[in-house]
Amino acid sequence: MPDSFFHPVSGFELPRFAGVPTFMRLPLVDLDNPRIRDVRIGIIGAPWDGGTTNRPGPRHGPRQLRDLSTMIRAQNGATGVRPFELVNCADLGDVGPNPASVDDSLKRMTAFYDRVVAAGIMPLTAGGDHLCSLPILRSLAKDGSVGMIHFDSHTDLYKSYFGGMQYTHGTPFRRAVEEGLLDPKRVIQIGIRGTAYDNEDREFADSAGVRVVPIEEFHARGPEDVMAEARDIVGERETYVSYDIDFVDPAFAPGTGTPEVGGPNSFQALQVARLLDGVNIIGADLVEVSPPFDPSGATAFLGVSVMFEMLCNMALSVADRH
Amino acid sequence: MPDSFFHPVSGFELPRFAGVPTFMRLPLVDLDNPRIRDVRIGIIGAPWDGGTTNRPGPRHGPRQLRDLSTMIRAQNGATGVRPFELVNCADLGDVGPNPASVDDSLKRMTAFYDRVVAAGIMPLTAGGDHLCSLPILRSLAKDGSVGMIHFDSHTDLYKSYFGGMQYTHGTPFRRAVEEGLLDPKRVIQIGIRGTAYDNEDREFADSAGVRVVPIEEFHARGPEDVMAEARDIVGERETYVSYDIDFVDPAFAPGTGTPEVGGPNSFQALQVARLLDGVNIIGADLVEVSPPFDPSGATAFLGVSVMFEMLCNMALSVADRH
Amino acid sequence: MPDSFFHPVSGFELPRFAGVPTFMRLPLVDLDNPRIRDVRIGIIGAPWDGGTTNRPGPRHGPRQLRDLSTMIRAQNGATGVRPFELVNCADLGDVGPNPASVDDSLKRMTAFYDRVVAAGIMPLTAGGDHLCSLPILRSLAKDGSVGMIHFDSHTDLYKSYFGGMQYTHGTPFRRAVEEGLLDPKRVIQIGIRGTAYDNEDREFADSAGVRVVPIEEFHARGPEDVMAEARDIVGERETYVSYDIDFVDPAFAPGTGTPEVGGPNSFQALQVARLLDGVNIIGADLVEVSPPFDPSGATAFLGVSVMFEMLCNMALSVADRH
C-alpha cells in the first residue's frame, strides 16, 4: 500500500484543469530527491525527436501529455484497478536531451535510465520519437535480451537511412536486435501498414524471427486473438512494451509525424493495452505524439489514456511481485 | 398533416447556407407567438453551462447547432420518414439563462418548460450542459416519475461535487431520482466509460436499480441488442431521452468538455437514436456540444444529425397518437 | 518494365517533404512533352468546383493532394504491388478550368481528356468537385457507354438544381446516363446516406436500373460482399471508378463540402479500392477534397492513399494487357 505522499491530487480538491501539470497529478520526484527510493514506477518525459526524418515535433510530446494527463482519474473504468493505491508512482521529470546532437542525446538518455534502473524503478516513458526506445533498452536490457510487444504502423527495423545513417526513428529495433537488447524471437509487432520503400525491414524480421502482424490480419482476427498470440510469444520472461501512437488510425490520433491511414480505432487502442495483463512488463513507452500537428490535445489525451492502461498492468505486475 | 407555415425552407429555394439559421430551417415561433398553439414539437436552445466543472463552452452550443442544422434536409435517408409532414414542428427560440447564477438559471428554465408543457408541446432541447436536463425533467415529470434512456460516457449520478455542490453537470440524474422525477428502475445508461474518481455513482445506480451498460458491453453486444434491452426497460410508459454528445468517440465529436476515448462511431451514434422507434418519448435533449473545442462544426453536425433521428421518432410517436 | 525516367523520387535520396510536389513524386509530363507518348497512366489535377452548390473549395484539391502525395512510397503495404515498376506513370499537370464559367470549363476539360485518351493514357483524376466526372466521361465513353463503380454518400443523380440548373455536382451522373455515357445497368453506387430532399434521384436509379447500396446495407454486409456484387455488376467490360471522398465518414475525411455522418472508416475506405482488383478500369477519379475545410491535410492524405490503391489496380490491369 503506497503512502499518501504518492497519491495524485484529486479533482474534488483542486479542479483537474488547475495546478502545475505533472503526469497524472503525481508528485514530481527527480532522481536527486530522497523520496526516489520509495518509487516503484516512474513516469518519465523524453522530449527528444532527434531521430525524426519526416515531420518533426515529438520533442514537445511530454509537455502536452502531462497537460492532458491531469484529466486521468484514479480508477480504471473498465477493470476497476486503482494503480496509485497498489504501488508508489511518481513523475520523475524529463530526461534532458541535447537538441543539437544525436550522439550526445543517446548518451544522456542511457545515463538517466541507468540511474532509474539502478534505483529499482520501472520506467513508463512519454516520448519523444521512437529512437528514444533504443537508449531505454540499453539500460533495461543491460544484462540480457528482453522480449517486446510493439504497437506501430511501421516496423522501425530498417538497417539505415539516407546513406548509412544508423540512428533514426526508423531504425531503433534493428539496432536493438543487433546489440542483443531484444530477443527477436520474443518480439511481436502489431498494426504494420502503409506504403513501403521496399521489403528490407520485413525480410530482416522474417530472417531474425520477429513476428509481424500486419493491419489486415489485425482487423481480421480482432484484438483479443492477436493479443493472445502476443502474450504467447513473449511468454513469462521480461518484456518491454513500445507503443507508437501512429499505431492508431490518424482520425483518432492526428498528432503524429508519419501517420498511416487504416488503423485501429480508439477502443481497440485501449483494448490492446488492457490485454497486456499478465505480461511480465519491465518498462513501457508511448512515443511519437507530435503536438504541433494536434494543438487540440486529442492525440495526447488518447496517448495518456493508453499510458494509464499500461500503468495499471505495470502496477498489477509490480504489486504481484511484492 | 401540418400546414405549410411549418414547412422548413427548402434548399432548392434558398441555399442551405443562406438565411437566418433556425433549427432545421423551421419557423421561429416563440412562446408569445399566436401560432404556438399549433406546434406539436418544439426545438429549444438551452445556452447554459453553469453546471460545468471542467472545460466550459456548451453555452455556445445552440448557436452552432442551429447553424449546422440548416444542412439537414426534410427526409430521413435511412427510414424515409419526413417528420415535418407528420407533425407541426417549430423552433421555439432559446430559454434564457442567467449566466451569473445557477439557481436563477434553474428557475428560469423550469418556468420556460412549464409553459411548453402547458401548451402541449413536446420539447427537443439543444444544450447546454447536462445540468439542463434537470429543470426540463422538473417540468415534464411534474405529475409523476418517468423513464429515461440515457446515452453518455458518464453516469451523471454523483451525489455532489467539490465539497457539497448539488447542482453540476455531474449530478443531474441523482437529483432527478431523489426528487422523484425519474423512476430509477426505468432508467438505462449506455456507453459509460473513462477513468473514475470512485464507485459512488455506480453504487447508487446499483442500489437504486438504474441499469448501466458500460462501453465494453456495448461494443461486445452491438447497438441492436442493447437498444432492445433499453426498449424493454422503459416499456410503454413515458420516457425521456437524454443524449450527451460525449457518448460518441471524440474522434467523431471532439467539441465537448469531458471527452472519453473508446466510444461508439458516428454510424452507431445515429443507430441508437434510430432504434428509439416505438419508445413513448415525451421529450429529448442533445447536450454538451462545446463549440470552442470544435470551431469546425463537425461535432454540431453530428449532434443535429442525432437530433433529427430523435425528432423522426418523436414525430412518429406524436402522429400515432393523433 | 518502365524506364527509370518514370521512377518517383525516393525518400532516401530527397526527403519526402522536400522538392516541388508532383503526384507521388512522379515526373511532370505535360501533354506537349515528347515523353507523353511513353506514359500509360496519367495522374491529372482538376482544380475546379464550378458545380458546387454548398460549401466550396475543391478547386484547391489538386494542390493539397499533390502535397500530401509525396508521402506515398513505391510499394503497396498490403498487396506488395509496385505500380511504378509495372507501368510508366506520370503527373500530367492540371487541366485548366475557367473559374468564371461552367460551360467553358466543361469544354476545356473534355478537350484536355480527349487528348489524354487519344494518347492512349489512362487517366486518374484528382478533383475538383463531382461535376468534373462528366467531362471526363464524355471523353472516355465517346464510343459507347461504360459501367461505373461509384463510392459516395450521394447519388449525384438529380435531374436539376435550383430551378433547372443542369450542371452541378449533384447531377453529373444523371447527365451521363442521359447522354449515353454510362450504362445504368452496369452502375453501382455504394455508401449512399444522409438526409434527402426527396426521392427523385432514387426513383430515377430504380427505373434506370442503377444499383444503389445504402450505407446501412454496406455496414451490414461488409466491404468484401458488397464489392463482390460490384465486380459482378460491372462484369468484364470497361468500367469507370468514381470515388467521392465524402463516401468516407467525416471523422476520417472532414475536408469536404457536403459531409454526411455515419460512413465507412479509413480501413474500409482503402479496402473497397483494393477490392477493385480484376475490374476492367478505364479511368478513375477521387473528388470533393476541399482543403479550406481541412488545412491539416488529413483528408488529402486519405485521398491520395485511396488513389494509390486505385492506381495499383489500374497498373495491374494495364500491365496485364501488354
Place this chain on the structure above:
Amino acid sequence: MPDSFFHPVSGFELPRFAGVPTFMRLPLVDLDNPRIRDVRIGIIGAPWDGGTTNRPGPRHGPRQLRDLSTMIRAQNGATGVRPFELVNCADLGDVGPNPASVDDSLKRMTAFYDRVVAAGIMPLTAGGDHLCSLPILRSLAKDGSVGMIHFDSHTDLYKSYFGGMQYTHGTPFRRAVEEGLLDPKRVIQIGIRGTAYDNEDREFADSAGVRVVPIEEFHARGPEDVMAEARDIVGERETYVSYDIDFVDPAFAPGTGTPEVGGPNSFQALQVARLLDGVNIIGADLVEVSPPFDPSGATAFLGVSVMFEMLCNMALSVADRH
C-alpha cells in the same frame, strides 16, 4: 424616435451569445412583413460568391457576420451615437442567390434591392463577394450615377477576366462606370496594394478620373487626411460606400479570399468608417468576409464592428433628413 419593436435585444435580458442570431439582434423583418414600411435602414445578407476567381467562401459571410454581430452593443464607444434610437433598423434577411448561375443571381439581387429602394429603405449589405456591389448599384443608381468611397486592396476595375468574362469580383466597378451607375469623378479608392498583373485597371482609373490612393500614400498621410480628401471628392451628393474587408491587413482580417499584406490595422479600419460622418450615404456594403479561412470569427467581428460604424453614420444621416 423609433418604436420599441425595433430595439435590439439587450445582453442584460438574454446573454449576447444566446438567441437566434439576427444582425445586431434587430428584429427580422422580411420584405413581405407589414412592418417593413417602418424600416429606414435595412441590414441585408448577400450569401453569394459567384464572382470569386480565387479562394471561395464569402457565400458563408452573412451567416458568420450575423453570429458575431450579436456581440455589438447599442452604443458607439467612441462617438456615443446610439443608432437604434435614432432610426428604425431591421434585419431584412438574405437576398437569395442562385449558386449555379451568375446571371440569374445578378437578376435576383437587383430585383430584391429594387424592392428595398422602393420601400424607402437604405441598405447596409453584408456580402458575399465584391460582385454583389454591382446589382446593388443597379438598384440604387437607377436614376443617375452616384459617387463612391471604396476601401479595398484592389481596384476591382478590370475590364474582364480569363478570356472575356465580364462578371467577376475583379470587375464590378468597371461595369458600374460603363453602365453609368458610378460617376468616376466622384469615386475614390483607398488602400490599393499588392502585386498586379498589369496596369490596365489603373490606366482606366486615370483616364476615367477615379482617384486611387495606394497604401503607401495612405500610410504616409494617415486616415484623417485621406478621408478629408474622400469627403471632398464625393461632396454633398449621393454616395455609396463599399468596404472590402481585404482593405485591412490580413493579420487583422485573415478570413478573406485574396489578402494582400501591408494594410491598415484595425483601429484605422474603424477610423475610416467613422470619418464618413457628413457623407450623404445612400447605401453601404461590407464584403469578402470568407469564413472558411477564419473559423474563429475574428474577421467577421472586425467586419461587423466596421458595419456598426457605417450604420451610425447612416443613422445620423437618415435622422438629419427627417
Place this chain on the structure above:
Amino acid sequence: MPDSFFHPVSGFELPRFAGVPTFMRLPLVDLDNPRIRDVRIGIIGAPWDGGTTNRPGPRHGPRQLRDLSTMIRAQNGATGVRPFELVNCADLGDVGPNPASVDDSLKRMTAFYDRVVAAGIMPLTAGGDHLCSLPILRSLAKDGSVGMIHFDSHTDLYKSYFGGMQYTHGTPFRRAVEEGLLDPKRVIQIGIRGTAYDNEDREFADSAGVRVVPIEEFHARGPEDVMAEARDIVGERETYVSYDIDFVDPAFAPGTGTPEVGGPNSFQALQVARLLDGVNIIGADLVEVSPPFDPSGATAFLGVSVMFEMLCNMALSVADRH
C-alpha cells in the same frame, strides 16, 4: 542577491520546451514549503472564470501561461534587467477555486492571498477572469485603499449584471471602490473602447474621480505620454496593476473572451508595462487569457511577455527597498 535555489532552469541546460512547466522555470514553492519565507515575489495561477458572462475559458489560463512562460529567458532584452538575480522569485502554484460556486471561490482566493501577504510576498497573478482581481485586492488593501493602473478595453465598473448580479468580471472595480479597496482618485483605466450598453460605468467613473483614457486618446497621445500621466495619478503610494489581455488588439491577443478591435499593438502592449518603472507596485495581475480561443498559445506568450515586463519593475522596486 537571491540564492541559486531561486534561479530559473537555463535553456542551455535543459531545452526550454522540456521539463515540468512552472512560471518562468522558477522553483515551485507552495505556501507550506519552508522556503516560502525566502520568497519576495510569488507568481500565482488563478484558474477561475466564475465571473465570466460571455465566452468562457480563462480558467485554463494559468496552465497555458505556465507552458509558454518557459520561453522567457533570464534577461530583459530592452532594459537589461535580470529580475531573478535581483530578488527571490518563485512559482507559488495555483489558488484553488470552487468551479461550482462564485461565493466559495471568492473566499478561497482571499484566504490564499491573505497568507501570501502575511508572508511578505508580492503577488503577480496569472488569471483567470477579471473578477479574480477583487479577492486579491481584498487581501492587498486590507489596511487601506490603494491606487491602480488598469489596462483594459472595458472599465469593469458596472454596478451589476443581469438583474442584480454583483460579482461578475464586469463589476470587480465597482465593488473594490465601494469596499474602500481602491482610492478612485488614484485609479486610471487605459485603452477603454468597444460598443457599450450605456454610460452607467463611465458616469460612475466620472463621479468617483476615476480617470478613463479611451483608446482614441491613447492612440493620439502615445504610450509615453499616457503612462507619464498614469505615474502622476498614482503618485508614490501603493499601487496595484491590473492588466486585462483584451487591452491589446485581438490580432495580437485573440485568446480572450470579450475582444474589442482597435487596440494597441504588441510593442505598445510591452511598452506600457515597461513604463511602470518607478511606480510603487504592491501586486499585479494579467487576466482574461482564454486558451480555448487561442490553442496556438500566441496570446499566452504575449501575456507572459507582459508579465515579465511587470515582474522586472516589481523586482526593481523590491530590490530598491532592501
Place this chain on the structure above:
Amino acid sequence: MPDSFFHPVSGFELPRFAGVPTFMRLPLVDLDNPRIRDVRIGIIGAPWDGGTTNRPGPRHGPRQLRDLSTMIRAQNGATGVRPFELVNCADLGDVGPNPASVDDSLKRMTAFYDRVVAAGIMPLTAGGDHLCSLPILRSLAKDGSVGMIHFDSHTDLYKSYFGGMQYTHGTPFRRAVEEGLLDPKRVIQIGIRGTAYDNEDREFADSAGVRVVPIEEFHARGPEDVMAEARDIVGERETYVSYDIDFVDPAFAPGTGTPEVGGPNSFQALQVARLLDGVNIIGADLVEVSPPFDPSGATAFLGVSVMFEMLCNMALSVADRH
C-alpha cells in the same frame, strides 16, 4: 529582356491556385537542365531545420512558400517593377539536406551553392532555418568576406549552444565572421529583441564591429532612417541579405519557431525589403517559416511577399550590370 521561357504562368491563363506550384510560377530548371545557363536569378528551396534548437518545422518551409508564391503576380504594386521582364528567373528546385546529419547537410548545401555560383546565378533562398545561411555564405563569400543586412529578432551570433554545439540556428553568423565570410564592420542587424540568456552575443557584436539596431530604436527612428544607415554601412560592395521571418511581429507571422512579440508590422516588413534598392546584393534568403505553426499559410504569404520585394531589387541590380 528575358526570353518567354522564363515568364511565369499568368493567372489569366491558368488560375493562380492551379498547377504544380513552383516559386512564383516560374519554370523549374534544375542544375542539370541545359537552360540553367540562361538563368540569372535562381530561387532555391532549402528544406532543412537541422540547426533548430527550439520548436522545429522550417524543413517544411519551401513547400508552403512555393504554394503561396503562386499568389504573387508579375508586377510590384508599389514600385511598378516587373522583375521577370528584367532578367531570367527560375525555380532551381530544392537543395537536398540529410535530415539525419547536420554535418552532411552543411556539405550538401555548400556543394549545391558552389554550382549555383559557378553558373553565375544569384541565389534567393527560401529556408529552412537560419543555419542554412552559413553554407550559402561559404559558397558566396569564397573569395572574400561580404557585407550583410540582417533582419531578425535574434542576432544568431552566439558562440555555441548547449555544451559546445557549434552549428545551430543561433550561431551561423558567429561562424561566418570567424570563417572570414562576413566582414563584421559591414554587417547590420535590425529588429533585435526578446528576452536573452546573457550578453555574450551582443558583446561579440560590439567587439567585432557589428551594428545592432534593437527594436526600440527601429520603432523610434522608423524604417526609412534605419535603412538609410544600413545602406551606408554596407556601402557599394557585395552584400548578402538575410531575412528571418521572426523579424516581423508574430501577429503577422505566427508560423515560426522562436517568435518574439513587439516587432514590425507587415507594411514595415515589406518596406525594409523595398528600401534595399541600390544595395549591391549578391544573394538573399528568407528563413524560419515553420508551416506546422501556421497551416493557414499567412506567414508564408508574407514571406513570399518579402521575397518578391527582394527579388525586384535583385533583378534591378542584375539588369543594371548587363
